[in-house]
Amino acid sequence: MARAVPAVTRALDVLELFLDRNTLTAPEVAERLKLPRTTVHELVNTLVDRSYLIASESSPIRYRLGMRLFQLGNRFAEQLDLAREAQQVAAEVAGACDETVHIAVLDGAHVVYVAKVDSTHPVRMVSAVGRRLPAHCTAVGKVLLAALSTEALEARYPPGQSLSAMTPNSVTSPARLRAVLSEVRAQGVSYDNCESNDAVRCVAAPVADHSGAVVAAISISVPIIRWTPEREKEWTTLVRAGALSLSQRLGYSGSSDAIGLERLAVNSGG
Structure with missing residues (x-):
C-alpha cells in the first residue's frame, strides 16, 4: 500500500x-x-x-x-448513473405515497444518502442528501449489510464488539445484527423500528445493478403517528417496486424476488 x-x-x-x-x-x-x-x-x-x-x-x-x-461533486454526479436515476425513482415513489423517500449506498459501516424526496406532510423526517449514518441503525443500511459476504461483514463488525446506538431500539451487538440480517435475507426487505430516530419507522429494499450485485437501497420513512399495519403492507409493496424500477434503470434484468432473496443469500455466503 x-x-x-x-x-x-x-x-x-x-x-x-x-x-x-x-x-x-x-x-x-x-x-x-x-x-x-x-x-x-x-x-x-x-x-x-x-x-x-x-x-x-x-x-x-x-x-x-x-x-x-x-x-467536483457535480462532475462526480455526471459520471454516476445511480445518482441521476435514483432521484427520479425517489420522486416517483414519494409521489405515490407522499412520504419521505431515501436512496443510499454503503460506505464502510455507514450509509450515505445519494437521493431524497421529502413528504409534503407538515410532520415528516428531517434529513439531507450526503448525510452519513451508522448502517446497522437504518433500514437501508441493514439491506446493504445483508448483501455482504460473511468476511466483509465481520471486518466491519468484529464479534464481541459493541455497536453504537442512536435510540434505545438500535441493535447494539454483532450477534443480534447477524440475526437481523438473516431475517432481511429471508424477507427481501428491511425495517427500521425507531432505531435511527425514535419517532420514525422505515421499510427498505435492495437495488441491483446490471450484474445483479446490490449497489444501493431505497426506503420509505414515515413518522410513527402515520404508521399502521395496513399502510406498512402498502409501503413494503411500493418500496419493492421502486427498488426494481431503479435496478432496471441500472441495467438489471431479473425479478424483484431475485434482488430481495437469491442475490442477498448468495452474497452473504449463505
Whole structure:
C-alpha cells in the first residue's frame, strides 16, 4: 500500500469536518482535529486560496465549503448513473405515497444518502442528501449489510464488539445484527423500528445493478403517528417496486424476488 501524504490527509480531514457542520472557525477545526493552530491556519488558507473553502467576513472568521467542491461533486454526479436515476425513482415513489423517500449506498459501516424526496406532510423526517449514518441503525443500511459476504461483514463488525446506538431500539451487538440480517435475507426487505430516530419507522429494499450485485437501497420513512399495519403492507409493496424500477434503470434484468432473496443469500455466503 502506497504511503499516505500527511499534508493531504490533514487537508481532507479539514474538509470532512463540514459533512456535519455548515460553518467552522479555525480554532474549532484545530480543536476537533487536535492539530496546532498554525498548521490549521496554513491548511485553511490553502483551501480558501484554491476555492475549496470560503471565508466569511464575520468575527471570528468562519469558513464554509467552496465552489470548487460543488464543481467536483457535480462532475462526480455526471459520471454516476445511480445518482441521476435514483432521484427520479425517489420522486416517483414519494409521489405515490407522499412520504419521505431515501436512496443510499454503503460506505464502510455507514450509509450515505445519494437521493431524497421529502413528504409534503407538515410532520415528516428531517434529513439531507450526503448525510452519513451508522448502517446497522437504518433500514437501508441493514439491506446493504445483508448483501455482504460473511468476511466483509465481520471486518466491519468484529464479534464481541459493541455497536453504537442512536435510540434505545438500535441493535447494539454483532450477534443480534447477524440475526437481523438473516431475517432481511429471508424477507427481501428491511425495517427500521425507531432505531435511527425514535419517532420514525422505515421499510427498505435492495437495488441491483446490471450484474445483479446490490449497489444501493431505497426506503420509505414515515413518522410513527402515520404508521399502521395496513399502510406498512402498502409501503413494503411500493418500496419493492421502486427498488426494481431503479435496478432496471441500472441495467438489471431479473425479478424483484431475485434482488430481495437469491442475490442477498448468495452474497452473504449463505
